[in-house]
Amino acid sequence: MLGFLHKRGQKKCTQAPLSIILELSRNKERIGAACTMNFTMDLPGLKGVKVTKMEEREGFIALHVEMPRTPHRCPSCGERTERTHDYRIQKVQHLKLFERWVYLFYRKRRYACRCGKRFAEKACFVERYQRQTVEWNQAFRLRLIQGKNFTDTANQFQTSVTTAMRRFDQLAAPLVKKVDHLPPRIAIDDYKGDTNAGKYQVIIADADTRKPLDILPDRKADTLKRYLQEKGHHVKTVVMDLSYTFKSAVQKALGHPLIIGDPFHFCRYIYWALEGVRRRVQKAFHPYHRKRCKRIKHLFQKEREGLDDKQKKKVERYLELSPDLREAYELKEHFRQWYQEAKMQGREGRMSEVKQGLYAFYRRVEASPLKEFHRAIQTLKNWQTEILNSFAFGLNNGFIEGLNNQTKVIKRNAFGFRRYDRLRSRILLHHQFKHQTFGVG
Numbered sequence: 001m002l003g004f005l006h007k008r009g010q011k012k013c014t015q016a017p018l019s020i021i022l023e024l025s026r027n028k029e030r031i032g033a034a035c036t037m038n039f040t041m042d043l044p045g046l047k048g049v050k051v052t053k054m055e056e057r058e059g060f061i062a063l064h065v066e067m068p069r070t071p072h073r074c075p076s077c078g079e080r081t082e083r084t085h086d087y088r089i090q091k092v093q094h095l096k097l098f099e100r101w102v103y104l105f106y107r108k109r110r111y112a113c114r115c116g117k118r119f120a121e122k123a124c125f126v127e128r129y130q131r132q133t134v135e136w137n138q139a140f141r142l143r144l145i146q147g148k149n150f151t152d153t154a155n156q157f158q159t160s161v162t163t164a165m166r167r168f169d170q171l172a173a174p175l176v177k178k179v180d181h182l183p184p185r186i187a188i189d190d191y192k193g194d195t196n197a198g199k200y201q202v203i204i205a206d207a208d209t210r211k212p213l214d215i216l217p218d219r220k221a222d223t224l225k226r227y228l229q230e231k232g233h234h235v236k237t238v239v240m241d242l243s244y245t246f247k248s249a250v251q252k253a254l255g256h257p258l259i260i261g262d263p264f265h266f267c268r269y270i271y272w273a274l275e276g277v278r279r280r281v282q283k284a285f286h287p288y289h290r291k292r293c294k295r296i297k298h299l300f301q302k303e304r305e306g307l308d309d310k311q312k313k314k315v316e317r318y319l320e321l322s323p324d325l326r327e328a329y330e331l332k333e334h335f336r337q338w339y340q341e342a343k344m345q346g347r348e349g350r351m352s353e354v355k356q357g358l359y360a361f362y363r364r365v366e367a368s369p370l371k372e373f374h375r376a377i378q379t380l381k382n383w384q385t386e387i388l389n390s391f392a393f394g395l396n397n398g399f400i401e402g403l404n405n406q407t408k409v410i411k412r413n414a415f416g417f418r419r420y421d422r423l424r425s426r427i428l429l430h431h432q433f434k435h436q437t438f439g440v441g
């Protein structure tokens with residue numbers, strides 16, 4: 001008996017691969033009302049499809065559909081035929097309707113030709129050997145790119161996570177835009193990816209269009225150098241943070257392009273110096289004041305004019321406790337004022353004034369006893385050309401910060417990515433398709 005069943009199962013399988021043969025008359029699970037009908041659907045994705053019956057079953061809606069009989073050209077001899085050979089019922093998953101799963105029970109017709117050839121009819125809503133409709137696939141693909149994570153998307157589309165990941169990989173390979181050569185002005189920055197390729201990855205973006213172009217597996221000088229050697233022939237300008245690794249890689253690969261130091265990154269050295277002084281001096285404070293001083297550290301960083309009276313009083317209380325902290329605070333304010341003026345002067349091409357202002361700041365720091373600031377201006381001096389370039393050319397990496405924030409969200413939603421290539425595709429496709437509202441493919 002078992003042997004018989006087994007044999008029968010095999011036979012079915014070879015006759016109709018992947019199509020599910022259902023004996024509807026034996027189905028006793030049918031519930032709710034079944035309505036027999038006969039109309040042609042004009043729903044998106046089901047255009048020209050004839051619906052013969054619709055019934056609500058336990059947990060899903062069953063739509064019985066078929067295609068109208070039309071002359072088909074025989075794939076073997078080229079003659080036209082309208083003669084039906086037989087029908088097969090194929091169960092095809094469709095998109096949800098009114099929050100219910102929808103399955104099409106597609107009565108698939110096979111035509112017979114005079115030459116003896118039998119072949120299946122053409123149907124626009126489902127591709128050969130597919131168990132889901134074309135519409136389902138398009139929506140699924142977009143969801144794989146835009147959805148929170150693969151588990152979520154798999155649940156929404158009633159499929160497995162493995163399938164979701166496999167389909168994403170297939171989708172990503174041809175869809176992620178390949179970079180042949182980089183544009184003339186690029187921006188580079190690193191972000192924490194925590195993948196199997198390394199803790200940090202490097203993102204390369206177009207400094208003018210602000211679109212991400214590519215992601216490198218790690219932030220080693222050699223990786224960046226080889227990439228730029230291969231694709232950087234047109235690159236004239238590079239915007240980046242103050243990283244010697246990046247700088248040496250860029251110079252080795254591209255000779256001497258214009259390097260622009262990102263303002264956010266070089267300003268940080270001054271804010272770090274202020275933080276360093278605060279931490280040092282508050283050690284001598286009474287524990288009560290130390291705690292309160294730490295609690296308002298963000299107020300020290302803020303611009304003085306931006307503080308309200310209450311906040312100003314708080315800051316003043318701690319500046320009074322330590323001359324070093326007051327000095328550090330004034331140096332930070334001096335730098336901030338220079339930075340604001342320099343931006344304007346740079347726009348107007350008054351670069352010598354920008355430079356003079358920076359020198360004045362150096363002198364003021366050198367006259368102060370604060371080691372933290374001495375170290376900070378040493379860094380600024382090492383990168384002076386790149387810093388001044390940022391005012392002369394008005395370019396910065398601020399938008400990359402925005403891109404990296406979106407990456408953080410993608411990572412968090414997916415509870416992290418182990419595979420570098422998948423995270424890379426996920427990020428690049430996210431930006432390629434973030435404004436797309438309909439399916440992919």
Ligand SMILES: [Zn+2]
Pocket residue numbers: 074075076077078079113114115116117
């Ligand atoms: Zn034929």
